[in-house]
Amino acid sequence: MLAASSEITSAKPFGRHVAGQELVAWRTPDGELRVGPGACPHLGAPLCDAAVDSGALVCRWHGLSLGDKPTAGWKRYPAHDDGVLAWVRLDHVGGEVPLAEPVLPERPPRAEAISAVATVLGRCEPEDVVFNRLDPWHGAWFHPYSFAELRVLDAGEEEFLVEVTFRLAKNVGVPVLARFSCPEPRTVVMHIVEGEGVGSVVETHATPIAPGRTAVIEATIAHSPRPGFAYARRVAGAVRPAMRWAAKRLWRDDIAYAERRFALRKDGRWPG
Ligand code: FES
Ligand SMILES: [Fe+2]
Incomplete structure (x- = not known):
């Protein structure tokens, strides 16, 4: 998983490392996602500083144009945009069997949902992020400002069910039933299966940036059958920053948990 779809535009390239590989992403004028190596094949200029012209990158150093035509020493990677998140497939890293498209969990229909994506960087590895999310x-202990009365109802091999009250204010909370599952090794998904916001999904993707560095890219796709939600959808631009803020607040704590676990593992002090 590379980034939020909305972070990548046709106006300006977007740069990020994934698994130690420098990448650049941009869009064609009709909005198609493009991802390629982040270093110019001529003399190595950073392509995140290139200009985007008619769907191609134009390198800042000597003007080489890199687009859909193959260029010696530089080739685009397969990329996928699911409307909320942008993905890149790096077949030469990770040793995983390449799939035509990423494995996506069930999501509410786009026309009836509000989505927001928050990114937090941590000094840890994806497995530490997944471990935190699957605990x-x-x-209720670590995020008492957000959760109360948490009960794990059913913890199976593939998924578990949690009954929890989301705190909206000091004495106001909404009880929900949430199902957690792992559709692939670096993703944990929470579906609200009962209660307020039923049908909503939180997808937590742990993207390896470099050894000991991980980006947690979390998509919240909120859905509610309540009439007020239709209004909230119309003002989604105003609601999204609040959703991002809530996710980031939790992740400030959760990343501390994941970083602590990584530090212990690195020093051989992890008990498990
Ligand atoms: S380094 Fe990009 S054109 Fe020379
Ligand atoms: Fe947490």
Whole structure:
């Protein structure tokens, strides 16, 4: 998983490292996602500083144009935009079997949902992020400002069910039933299966940036059958920053948990 779809535009290239590979992403004039190596094949200029012209990158150093035509020493990677998140497939890293498209969990229909994506960087590895997310018992202890009365109802091999009250204010909370699952090794998904916001999904993607560095890219795709939600959808631009803020607040704590676990593992002090 590379980034939020909305972070990549046709106005300006977007740069990010994934698994130690420098990447550049941009869009064609009709909005198609493009991702390629981040260093210019001529003399190595950073392509995140290139200009985008008619869907091609134009290198700042000597003007080489890199687009859909193959260029010696530089080739685009397969990329996928699911409307909320932008993906890149790096077949030469990770040793995983390439799929035609990423494995996506069930999401509410786009026309009836509000989505927001928050990114947090941490000094840890994806497995530390996934471990934190799959430890449901920490919620009420570690995030008392957000969760109360948490009960793990059913912890199976593939998924677990949690009953929890989301705190909206000091004495106001909404009880929900949430199902956690792992559709692929670096993703944990929470579906609200009962209660307020039923059908909403939170997808947590842990993207390896470099050894000991991970980006947590979390998409919240909120849905509610309540009439007020239709209004909230119309003002989604105003609601999104609040959603991002809520996710980031939780992740400031959660990243501390993941970083602590990584530090212990690195020093051989992890008990497990
Ligand atoms: S380094 Fe990009 S054109 Fe020379
Ligand atoms: Fe947490």
